[in-house]
Amino acid sequence: MNTPTAAAGGLQARPRPGRPVAAVGVRPGVWLAAALVLGFLLLFMVLPVGRVFYTAFVEADGTPTVGHFVAFFSQGLMKESFLNSLYVASVSSIFAALIAVPLAYFTVRFDFRGAILIQTLGVLPLIMPPFVGAVAMQLIFGRSGSLNLLLGEWFGVTLPIMEGLNGVIFVESIHYFPFILMNLTVALRNIDGAMEEAAMNLGCRGWRLFWRVIFPLALPGFVAGASLVFVKVFDDLGTPLVLGQTNLLAPQAYLRITQVGLEDPMGYVISVIMIVFSIAAMALSARVLKGRDYATTQKGGGSIRRRRLSPLGALAAYAWIGAVLLIVLSPHLGVLLLSLAQVWSFSPLPDAYTLAHYATVFQDSSGMIKNTLLYCSLAAGLDVILGVTIAYLIFRTTLPARQWLDWIATASLAVPGIVLAIGFLRLYKGITLPGTDTLLTSTWVMIMLAYAVRRLPYALRSCVAALQQVHVSLEEAAESLGATKLRTIRRVLVPLMAGGILAGFVTSFITAAVELSATILLTSAESQAPMSYGIYLYMQSVAGRGPGAALGVLAIVVVAIGTYLSHGVVERTQSRFAPSAKEAQA
Amino acid sequence: MKKVSVQCRHVRLSYGSTEVLKDVDLDIEPGEFFALLGPSGSGKSTLLRLIAGFSRQQSGEVLIDGVDISAQPPWSRNIGMVFQSYALWPHLSVWDNVAFGLVERRVDRATVRHKVGAALELVGLSAFGDRRPNQLSGGQQQRVALARTIVIEPQVLLLDEPLSNLDKTLRVQMRQELLSMQRRLGLTTIFVTHDQEEAMTTADRMAVLDQGVVQQVGAPATLYDDPVNTFVANFVGTMNLLPGRVHAAGTPAATLQVDGVGDLPLPAQMSAPADERQMLGFRPQSLQMTDAGAARDPQWLWMSGRVEASEFLGEFTRYRVRVGPHSVAVDQTHHAGQHKFAVDGDVSLGLAPSQLRWLSD
Numbered sequence: 001m002n003t004p005t006a007a008a009g010g011l012q013a014r015p016r017p018g019r020p021v022a023a024v025g026v027r028p029g030v031w032l033a034a035a036l037v038l039g040f041l042l043l044f045m046v047l048p049v050g051r052v053f054y055t056a057f058v059e060a061d062g063t064p065t066v067g068h069f070v071a072f073f074s075q076g077l078m079k080e081s082f083l084n085s086l087y088v089a090s091v092s093s094i095f096a097a098l099i100a101v102p103l104a105y106f107t108v109r110f111d112f113r114g115a116i117l118i119q120t121l122g123v124l125p126l127i128m129p130p131f132v133g134a135v136a137m138q139l140i141f142g143r144s145g146s147l148n149l150l151l152g153e154w155f156g157v158t159l160p161i162m163e164g165l166n167g168v169i170f171v172e173s174i175h176y177f178p179f180i181l182m183n184l185t186v187a188l189r190n191i192d193g194a195m196e197e198a199a200m201n202l203g204c205r206g207w208r209l210f211w212r213v214i215f216p217l218a219l220p221g222f223v224a225g226a227s228l229v230f231v232k233v234f235d236d237l238g239t240p241l242v243l244g245q246t247n248l249l250a251p252q253a254y255l256r257i258t259q260v261g262l263e264d265p266m267g268y269v270i271s272v273i274m275i276v277f278s279i280a281a282m283a284l285s286a287r288v289l290k291g292r293d294y295a296t297t298q299k300g301g302g303s304i305r306r307r308r309l310s311p312l313g314a315l316a317a318y319a320w321i322g323a324v325l326l327i328v329l330s331p332h333l334g335v336l337l338l339s340l341a342q343v344w345s346f347s348p349l350p351d352a353y354t355l356a357h358y359a360t361v362f363q364d365s366s367g368m369i370k371n372t373l374l375y376c377s378l379a380a381g382l383d384v385i386l387g388v389t390i391a392y393l394i395f396r397t398t399l400p401a402r403q404w405l406d407w408i409a410t411a412s413l414a415v416p417g418i419v420l421a422i423g424f425l426r427l428y429k430g431i432t433l434p435g436t437d438t439l440l441t442s443t444w445v446m447i448m449l450a451y452a453v454r455r456l457p458y459a460l461r462s463c464v465a466a467l468q469q470v471h472v473s474l475e476e477a478a479e480s481l482g483a484t485k486l487r488t489i490r491r492v493l494v495p496l497m498a499g500g501i502l503a504g505f506v507t508s509f510i511t512a513a514v515e516l517s518a519t520i521l522l523t524s525a526e527s528q529a530p531m532s533y534g535i536y537l538y539m540q541s542v543a544g545r546g547p548g549a550a551l552g553v554l555a556i557v558v559v560a561i562g563t564y565l566s567h568g569v570v571e572r573t574q575s576r577f578a579p580s581a582k583e584a585q586a
Numbered sequence: 587m588k589k590v591s592v593q594c595r596h597v598r599l600s601y602g603s604t605e606v607l608k609d610v611d612l613d614i615e616p617g618e619f620f621a622l623l624g625p626s627g628s629g630k631s632t633l634l635r636l637i638a639g640f641s642r643q644q645s646g647e648v649l650i651d652g653v654d655i656s657a658q659p660p661w662s663r664n665i666g667m668v669f670q671s672y673a674l675w676p677h678l679s680v681w682d683n684v685a686f687g688l689v690e691r692r693v694d695r696a697t698v699r700h701k702v703g704a705a706l707e708l709v710g711l712s713a714f715g716d717r718r719p720n721q722l723s724g725g726q727q728q729r730v731a732l733a734r735t736i737v738i739e740p741q742v743l744l745l746d747e748p749l750s751n752l753d754k755t756l757r758v759q760m761r762q763e764l765l766s767m768q769r770r771l772g773l774t775t776i777f778v779t780h781d782q783e784e785a786m787t788t789a790d791r792m793a794v795l796d797q798g799v800v801q802q803v804g805a806p807a808t809l810y811d812d813p814v815n816t817f818v819a820n821f822v823g824t825m826n827l828l829p830g831r832v833h834a835a836g837t838p839a840a841t842l843q844v845d846g847v848g849d850l851p852l853p854a855q856m857s858a859p860a861d862e863r864q865m866l867g868f869r870p871q872s873l874q875m876t877d878a879g880a881a882r883d884p885q886w887l888w889m890s891g892r893v894e895a896s897e898f899l900g901e902f903t904r905y906r907v908r909v910g911p912h913s914v915a916v917d918q919t920h921h922a923g924q925h926k927f928a929v930d931g932d933v934s935l936g937l938a939p940s941q942l943r944w945l946s947d
Contacts, residue, residue, distance in 0.1 A: 216677040
């Protein structure tokens, strides 16, 4: 009975990082590859961010100071923005948790069809950036939105859902709750059923069972998800800007840089604060996870046993899921309606429908669609090349300190888009393209590079996972048959990693396609604007809402297709490996 | 504390179309250390989980102290269970793990402190209360799991393969500790295992299960000496089997015409109806072996064979001897300087008449 698990465990035993393929010295090609990767990371990640930190801590003449921070906290507006950002991020995390925890528990605990519905719920919000839906949410939940018009008509009351910071919290929490849902579901699934049975055996049940045993065991997954929500909301620029809430850190940094100028130290102080909070949140979740490997499924143990729902329970569960589904889908629905609406104002639904907005978008904005495709494919391509190289350096060479490449690349997770953009603008200020008068920072290459740096961690993880699935002996066989290292990589390794590389490419591509915070600062001319910037621009004016929404729908379609494809690729890759896993168990 | 009995009456359980327990009847005496022995998939763990309340039989009753508890949920049964994986909660300290059941019973704090302290002392882990379970060795985790279960003073103690995750030396030691603790507490204990040695060394009585059916219940020696069928015979120790047909004709007694070998005279007490197929069973240690030409003790039943292989196991040497189409295991006690039989040598095998058994399939 124990053998299958033991065999599966053996199968999962990965070659440890740093396991040398051959005990010979590091070859010159490896040094070159490492130097190129390191050069890229230094130029477009470490130095720009370092420059931001440096600027935040020096006077104009170069003397070190903490004066800017003192100034920051003595300005009422800055202090308010800081507290607002903390408030919005915390409350959004709490609301996201309130949505996600029951849903995650339902899927793991009960055996009912709604579980599939929840799995769908889990990805739907992620395929649309929150700022796209924000305007639509105002039309549905705002003061004179559909819901409040109906409530006012029927009961004479209105709910201030979209008023001020409430709106930001509402939009962010229904957008980011999937992070908690997904992490928590995995954590709950990994709990050994015996953990729960032992508690029942000792007299524990119902709510107490959940709070004393099940939730604490899944806590690392919850914290990982919640800290991710916190960071995402804390750093988000697009949603508050679209909703007109500028008394938050990210919008303040943006306004300072664009309106006061690149020399204003406040933008840098805010950037440092945002990075510090990102790192703190990630460190917190790492600390919680440390030493608590709660993936407790053990020999002979299954996960928590599923129960069948009673009819009444099923009704309640479906009602809850239905309500959440309705709210979660409202931005999508709203954007769709908005893109088709001729006039939508002071009425629950649009008064008349038209396809004109799509025509407008195709006429005016086909350049933006092309730009998005161009920047994102280049960025994602760069990411998988870097990802494969870093993965190879880590797992297949004896290069000293090679783990650092992984750490630096992954650290970009903690860098908000706006901070990276500020770093680019500052570091490359005044530098022109060789032989021309064109400023480097005014070219679209900067936008593309910002995408590449910010999405590199996603592609890197895919490539690392793919490389770990390839056994070293497959490469050794090629080498013994006369293939050089480079040809082995090209003819054996890369084809075997193809699924993972493609998944990494698609993930980078679709997340870059909806990135706004770096885009908004780095776009210097409308001709280089990608779709995300176009949506933002359109949404600024009432007349532009229709075309903006239409462009949003197109962006959703692009992202949805990408998500679907990457899902398919990952599934196929997994099924390709499944037979060998089965053999090992037999 | 009152000792209670556990009884199963016609218990049937199936998952879908798979019958896991088929009409199980068991009587476990108050204070008994009872083993459920069987291969994986025999239903022994299912039966244990059914007594704990984690699954429910489709028909039949489970009686504790004469009362049917089938309708009670696990949390109100007061039956302690030690899980195979121990199932210690990693988010709680050793102390909190042990206190868990008492807290659920709303026991006041002073009593909790007293009882948890006593339970940890009983398992020799008083100094480890602040540790986390994953900071303990396998044997220590096992003790915590035990302390956590007995601290609630359950009516019945269930042990699901409690020693399978320990290494061999520790297993023998824990076995002794479990037994002495059970004796001290006088707790009716049911113990699931697939290891016959574990069951035989500890249990007062045991039940052998196969494919959801109780094959035989009895004291370990009874099952070893008088197994009812070939399954029990081979699951509890090793049994040689010789199939054949009984001939009642002729004097002084009947003979067994062993398939492919020939007639073997049967001792008087081994009566069997004539012309019936029968299976003769005997243990490897109930044979004596001599070189082919040596004198044969007429009290024993003799067969000729050829040594195929030998394994030296310290206390004894196990020979594989080919007798016609059959392979017979023969254990010869080992002493220094003892005669060894060569592989491929011809030998005579003598069967002790009192050790022969008829076995059904």
